[in-house]
C-alpha cells in the first residue's frame with residue numbers, strides 16, 4: 317500500500333496571522349477537533365471520498381470513502397411539565413431505565429429561562445414564571461446514522477452541514493417506545509401527584525405522552541415531533557473504516573484522530589469522561605511506541 321504522510325498543520329491565530337507547524341522526526345499530527353471538526357478538517361485536507369472531493373475541486377490526497385460517514389447523535393425524547401412553583405434544585409437525575417438500555421433523565425429549568433435551546437419545538441419565545449421539569453430519554457446506541465458535507469471547500473470557518481437521520485431505523489423508534497412507557501410509569505407514581513395542576517392533570521409544554529394503546533406510527537410521530545438532543549455527537553472517523561485500532565488514519569503516516577469522531581457509540585449518559593479516558597489510553601500507547609522505537613522498556617520510559 318502506498319502511504320501518504322502528514323507533514324504538519326497550517327493555521328491562523330486569533331490575530332489572523334498565518335502559521336505552519338511541521339512534524340518533527342518520529343512526530344505526528346494529532347487531530348482532536350471533535351466529531352464535526354475532525355471529519356471537516358480531513359476532507360479539507362484532501363482525505364475523503366475521491367469523487368466527492370473532486371466535485372468540490374479539492375485535491376485528492378487519498379481516497380477515504382468513510383470520512384464524514386456514520387455520523388450519529390443520540391436522540392432525546394420525552395415530555396416537559398410546567399410546575400406550579402419555582403424549584404431550586406437544578407441537578408440532572410437519572411429517574412428511570414428501560415430494559416433495552418436507554419436512561420431516563422430529568423432536570424429542572426428555573427423560571428424565566430429561555431427554553432428554545434432545550435426544547436426547540438415549544439416556539440421561539442418560551443419564558444415561564446414557574447419551573448419547568450424536563451423528562452427525557454437518551455436513545456443509547458442509535459442505529460440511524462447520517463453524513464457530513466462541506467458548505468465551503470476552502471474556508472475552514474464555515475461549519476459543515478450534518479444530517480443524522482434521527483429515527484430512520486425501526487430499532488431506534490422501538491427504543492423510544494420503551495422510553496415513553498417508562499415515563500408513563502414514572503408519571504403514574506404517587507410522588508408525581510403533587511405536580512399536577514389542581515390535582516387533576518399535568519400541564520405539558522409541547523406534546524403529552526401518546527395514549528397507552530398507541531401503535532408504532534403514533535409513537536414514531538411522537539418521537540420525531542419531540543426530538544431534541546443531549547449533544548453527544550459522534551462518528552465520522554470510525555475505527556476500521558477511517559482509523560485503525562490505535563486511531564492512526566489508515567494509509568496515512570504520522571496522522572492520528574483522537575476524539576468522539578472515533579466512537580461507534582457514545583456510551584452512558586456523559587461521553588466527556590470517556591473521551592478523556594480515550595486521550596489517556598492513546599497517550600499511553602504513544603509513549604509505549606516511542607519507548608519501543610528508541611529501544612528502552614516502557615515502564616522505565618514513564
Ligand SMILES: Cc1cc2nc3c(=O)[nH]c(=O)nc-3n(C[C@H](O)[C@H](O)[C@H](O)COP(=O)(O)OP(=O)(O)OC[C@H]3O[C@@H](n4cnc5c(N)ncnc54)[C@H](O)[C@@H]3O)c2cc1C
Nearest residue numbers: 348349350351353472547548575576577586587588589591
Ligand atoms: C451544549 C453541550 C452540552 C454538553 N454537556 C455534556 C455533559 O454535561 N457531560 C458530558 O459528558 N458531555 C457533554 N457534552 C458532550 C461533550 O462535550 C462531548 O462529547 C465531548 O466534548 C467530545 O469531545 P471531543 O474531544 O470529541 O470534542 P470537543 O470537546 O468538541 O473538542 C473539539 C475542539 O476542537 C476545536 N476545533 C474544532 N474545529 C477546529 C478548527 N478547525 N480549528 C481549531 N480548533 C477546532 C473546538 O473548538 C473544540 O475545542 C455536551 C456537549 C454540548 C455541545
